[in-house]
Amino acid sequence: MKGIIDSFVPLGRGGTILFVMALLSGCSHSLPGFMNPQGPIAEAQKHHFWFVVFVTLIVVLPVIIQTPIILWRYRYRGNAVYRPHWAMSRWLDIAMWGVPFVVVIVLAVVLWRETHQLDPYRPLDSDKQPLQVQVVGFDWKWLFIYPEQGIASMGQLVLPVDRPIAFQLTSATVLQSFFIPALGSQIDVMNRMVTKLHLQADNTGRFQGKNMQYNGSGFHRQRFMTQVVDDAQFDDFVAHARRDGYRLDRQRFNQLNEKSDATDFAGMLGIENYQHGDLMAFSPIPSRLFDAIAHHAPIDWTSLTTSPPQNRKIMDERMPPSNATPAPPDAEENTHDEADDNGGEKAT
Amino acid sequence: MSDIWNFVFGRLGWDALPFWEAVRDPTTFNIINGIIAGGAAGMVVLGVLGAVILVTWLGKWKYLWSEWLTSPDHKKIGIMFIVIAMVMLSRAIIEAAFMRAQQAVGLDGGFLSPEHFGEFFTTHGTIMIFFMAMPFLTGIINYVMPLQIGARDLSFPVMNQISLGLTAAGAAIVMISLVLAPFSTGGWSGYPPYTELSYSPDAGVDYWIWAVTLSTLSSTLTGINFAVTIYKKRAPGMKLFRMPLFTWTALSTAILMIFGMPPLTVATALLALDRYLDFHMFTSDLGGNMMNYINLFWAFGHPEVYILILTPFGIYSEVFSTFSGKRLYGYTLLVIATICIAFLSFTVWLHHFFTMGQSAAINAVFGIATMLIGIPTGVKVYDWMLTMYRGRVRLSAPMIYAVGFIMLFVIGGLTGIILATPSVDYQVHNSLFLIAHFHNMLIPGTLFGMLAATNFWFPKAFGFRLEKRWGRRAAYCWVIGFMLAFFPLYALGVLGMPRRSLTFFEPAYLPWTIAAGCGAIVILFAMLFLLIQLWVSVRDRHHNNVFVGDPWDGRSLEWATSSPPPEYNFPVIPEVFSRDAFMAEKEQGKAYQIPDEFPDIEMPANSAMGVIIAVTGTAMAFGLTWYMWWLVILAAMVTLVAIIARGYVRKTTRTIPCDEVRRTHLAWIECVRRTTPVDRSKEQTRENRGLPVPPVEGAVQ
Numbered sequence A: 001m002k003g004i005i006d007s008f009v010p011l012g013r014g015g016t017i018l019f020v021m022a023l024l025s026g027c028s029h030s031l032p033g034f035m036n037p038q039g040p041i042a043e044a045q046k047h048h049f050w051f052v053v054f055v056t057l058i059v060v061l062p063v064i065i066q067t068p069i070i071l072w073r074y075r076y077r078g079n080a081v082y083r084p085h086w087a088m089s090r091w092l093d094i095a096m097w098g099v100p101f102v103v104v105i106v107l108a109v110v111l112w113r114e115t116h117q118l119d120p121y122r123p124l125d126s127d128k129q130p131l132q133v134q135v136v137g138f139d140w141k142w143l144f145i146y147p148e149q150g151i152a153s154m155g156q157l158v159l160p161v162d163r164p165i166a167f168q169l170t171s172a173t174v175l176q177s178f179f180i181p182a183l184g185s186q187i188d189v190m191n192r193m194v195t196k197l198h199l200q201a202d203n204t205g206r207f208q209g210k211n212m213q214y215n216g217s218g219f220h221r222q223r224f225m226t227q228v229v230d231d232a233q234f235d236d237f238v239a240h241a242r243r244d245g246y247r248l249d250r251q252r253f254n255q256l257n258e259k260s261d262a263t264d265f266a267g268m269l270g271i272e273n274y275q276h277g278d279l280m281a282f283s284p285i286p287s288r289l290f291d292a293i294a295h296h297a298p299i300d301w302t303s304l305t306t307s308p309p310q311n312r313k314i315m316d317e318r319m320p321p322s323n324a325t326p327a328p329p330d331a332e333e334n335t336h337d338e339a340d341d342n343g344g345e346k347a348t
Numbered sequence B: 001m002s003d004i005w006n007f008v009f010g011r012l013g014w015d016a017l018p019f020w021e022a023v024r025d026p027t028t029f030n031i032i033n034g035i036i037a038g039g040a041a042g043m044v045v046l047g048v049l050g051a052v053i054l055v056t057w058l059g060k061w062k063y064l065w066s067e068w069l070t071s072p073d074h075k076k077i078g079i080m081f082i083v084i085a086m087v088m089l090s091r092a093i094i095e096a097a098f099m100r101a102q103q104a105v106g107l108d109g110g111f112l113s114p115e116h117f118g119e120f121f122t123t124h125g126t127i128m129i130f131f132m133a134m135p136f137l138t139g140i141i142n143y144v145m146p147l148q149i150g151a152r153d154l155s156f157p158v159m160n161q162i163s164l165g166l167t168a169a170g171a172a173i174v175m176i177s178l179v180l181a182p183f184s185t186g187g188w189s190g191y192p193p194y195t196e197l198s199y200s201p202d203a204g205v206d207y208w209i210w211a212v213t214l215s216t217l218s219s220t221l222t223g224i225n226f227a228v229t230i231y232k233k234r235a236p237g238m239k240l241f242r243m244p245l246f247t248w249t250a251l252s253t254a255i256l257m258i259f260g261m262p263p264l265t266v267a268t269a270l271l272a273l274d275r276y277l278d279f280h281m282f283t284s285d286l287g288g289n290m291m292n293y294i295n296l297f298w299a300f301g302h303p304e305v306y307i308l309i310l311t312p313f314g315i316y317s318e319v320f321s322t323f324s325g326k327r328l329y330g331y332t333l334l335v336i337a338t339i340c341i342a343f344l345s346f347t348v349w350l351h352h353f354f355t356m357g358q359s360a361a362i363n364a365v366f367g368i369a370t371m372l373i374g375i376p377t378g379v380k381v382y383d384w385m386l387t388m389y390r391g392r393v394r395l396s397a398p399m400i401y402a403v404g405f406i407m408l409f410v411i412g413g414l415t416g417i418i419l420a421t422p423s424v425d426y427q428v429h430n431s432l433f434l435i436a437h438f439h440n441m442l443i444p445g446t447l448f449g450m451l452a453a454t455n456f457w458f459p460k461a462f463g464f465r466l467e468k469r470w471g472r473r474a475a476y477c478w479v480i481g482f483m484l485a486f487f488p489l490y491a492l493g494v495l496g497m498p499r500r501s502l503t504f505f506e507p508a509y510l511p512w513t514i515a516a517g518c519g520a521i522v523i524l525f526a527m528l529f530l531l532i533q534l535w536v537s538v539r540d541r542h543h544n545n546v547f548v549g550d551p552w553d554g555r556s557l558e559w560a561t562s563s564p565p566p567e568y569n570f571p572v573i574p575e576v577f578s579r580d581a582f583m584a585e586k587e588q589g590k591a592y593q594i595p596d597e598f599p600d601i602e603m604p605a606n607s608a609m610g611v612i613i614a615v616t617g618t619a620m621a622f623g624l625t626w627y628m629w630w631l632v633i634l635a636a637m638v639t640l641v642a643i644i645a646r647g648y649v650r651k652t653t654r655t656i657p658c659d660e661v662r663r664t665h666l667a668w669i670e671c672v673r674r675t676t677p678v679d680r681s682k683e684q685t686r687e688n689r690g691l692p693v694p695p696v697e698g699a700v701q
């Protein structure tokens, strides 16, 4: 109920003519979405959004304001001048083409800059090393792999605050789109292809994450909770996962491929009373699991037993995290991924 | 036994009945969904039965066959296209209302099953685009364009019948899918790999593939027909730059159809190869790549949105200048803007998938190209405002749609610019913001345009005006209903609600979905008012008769003939000396002349090709969907034989003797003489018999 009321709060504020604008610009803390940004990307997107709106209004407002005036002034029986053959004015034409042209140039310059600035493939500027997270979309749940930590999670994506996150994403099934509105961009997730995304959270908290691309009857249930925590809590999370995580063996992996949502999957793991946003942690997990899924390569199940969970100690060990992420392209890999590996070119 | 069954019915079984699930597993939830689906199926069956009984009871089969179904007359074909569009519009709006109702109660629940909801948005989108908007605008161009250029028919009348037949077949397939379910749940865009056999094994996607394929074939043929007609059949003196703006947009639309439709035909055909013959065009394995489909789809999809909008631009241009009693402002630049838009529309398709992971530079280039289209489009809006400026504006129903259009359309333009900005699109893509944006273009743009056109040209086609009060009520309801139903979706999109969501879990969404639901109710009222308007108009048709043919003080040639026009449109092909040809005639007092000589007129003869193609097209698509191979082969053979047989038909034309032409024309002129001209203040009264007083005096009150 509180949520309902909150979402009405902005209605009262601001005397803007366009009620939509008033609604969107108010920022009440429970509002989901990028109007209540929790990271630098979403923040920049919010500003760019309003910039575009205000600049474009230069050409839109005259229409909305003047049309009723013209209608009234030149109404039938209105006795205003009547020039049935007047159909051309050089000055008006110049203004009509010129003003929108200038507006588009302004928008285009900013667009060019911002599109590069906010490119999801561009690593974020930060003095901290980015945390690598690999995301796999299943029907209708997400698996989050933390390759450096050798753990994985579902239902909850746990992220450290103020540290850039470098996502790599692929789909084990059909096209999906991975999205945490409060943090920033969405990106498509495709089978046999790897896309990338860079985000960062400025505040701790819980933020909804979703799939934006319809993929069947469980689509609306394919959500997760993004849990942004401080570094210590993140270390706790990793330690907890290593200690109590579910083993991601072949049988469980096959269950992942079945059509079910996170709650159903929790049921298969034997968790009772699973609530949306609860954490399921996995450890050990097969090594190079993400690459195997992305390239349709066989999964190395032996690694579950041969290599111990991870001999690196809990993450922040001042050792340079491997930023050249894995996978020597195997023979049958398609060109798409090769392009992907050399960094500049991207998934198209 | 079961072998025979399988041979005859393919994979069609009892479970195709829409209420099967409810019978098999009667939970409340299944029963509700069974009732909705069963009710829809019942309506289809009853509708068809009712129509058959009605025609039999009235004894009109022969009339229907010889005057309509086999008629090559572009006017009748146009009307039949529009009838299809109206029927499909009703269905798609009801589906939309169900979706809005579901989301209005969709916090953590709702009453529709996920499969049902998936079929709803897929059929709604597919119908609205391919079987509402396309037939509607095809019908309007079919009817009006030959009259405007002073022609007697399209260049290829039989091909026109075939286009109609193909569209009818596609529409029939979508309707049949209500009775023998399911339909696809892959959305109107049908992206693989979701629509591949491995993820969607049932018949739904096949229904969708064949319905869309039939429709795109139809539109390609239509495009060729329109373009050739405009190039070749203009009346003497009708230079390109004397064509009415509507004809210009018809030409641009036709060219877009010719180049824009085939990519989709190819895409669905390749998808069919994947599904039927185990090709791997768009699968995830064995070298397939779904991104090729997405590119092909939008290589069609973006030109398509301009097909949907350019024709209305033409309609609005006619409406603004006619009801402002004034020449269209900036004709030449409007034509140039139209051509720019048509050309640029092939260069921006990538903006539909900024999020697919291509480089920032590519995204930025396509984003800027998209904004460039905004310029000529914006200029058009200003041109229309300046057309009203210094005019004498009469706020009739078409004008309400037109004014509503320009004010709402610019808002859609603004949100379009937002979506064209890749960095922001990363936030609002695939959300309800996108849904709001394109409905903001398609409803005030396309749909209002079509409704304005029906109000505007209805008296031309049927000889009586549509009733004005219900017309205005419907128009106001549409405008208000639209705003109420779709502005909330902008907010929902910004709050991050995905499109195609059955259910949501954020309480913050609820007030907005409820508001949108109320909007849907207002829209249902608008539909109801349209029906009432039609009913009242037919009832009062004698009082509102405008046989003389020019109820709005029109400007182009279609108003220079009787309402309804004779089959051959003009007894003698008119000669054109300027733009706004008929207005010029009226201004010089040269309208309504009796030619010195009447020629014999040769018109295309009736042909059953359209009906045959409609039947075989439906049968083939149905057979393919359910794997009834005998039906497919049979239908293919009949088609082939019919096409070959058509080649042997000798008597393809029919001559109308000059005496009959003279008699008809003299009777009309006689009627013109007996009619009292009215000025524009009486436009909406019963005194308006279709003869305006000479323009300048008439418009100055």
Ligand code: HEM
Pocket (backbone or CB within 6 Å): B093, B096, B097, B099, B100, B121, B122, B124, B125, B126, B128, B129, B133, B186, B187, B188, B189, B435, B439, B442, B443, B446, B447, B485, B498, B499, B500, B501, B520, B523
């Ligand atoms: C008349 C009132 C209309 C209403 C109330 C309405 C409502 C809706 C709704 C609720 C959706 C689903 C949104 C979602 O994905 O969550 C939708 C989708 C859609 N509508 Fe409409 N609509 C209307 C008219 C139109 C018109 C006139 C057109 C086209 C000419 C159209 C084309 C579409 C398309 C293409 C989709 C997307 C389907 C998909 O997701 O694949 N609609 N509409």
Ligand SMILES: [Cu+2]
Pocket (backbone or CB within 6 Å): A190, A193, A336, A347, A348, B291, B356, B357
């Ligand atoms: Cu890709």
Ligand SMILES: [Cu+2]
Pocket (backbone or CB within 6 Å): B301, B302, B305, B348, B349, B351, B352
């Ligand atoms: Cu587009």
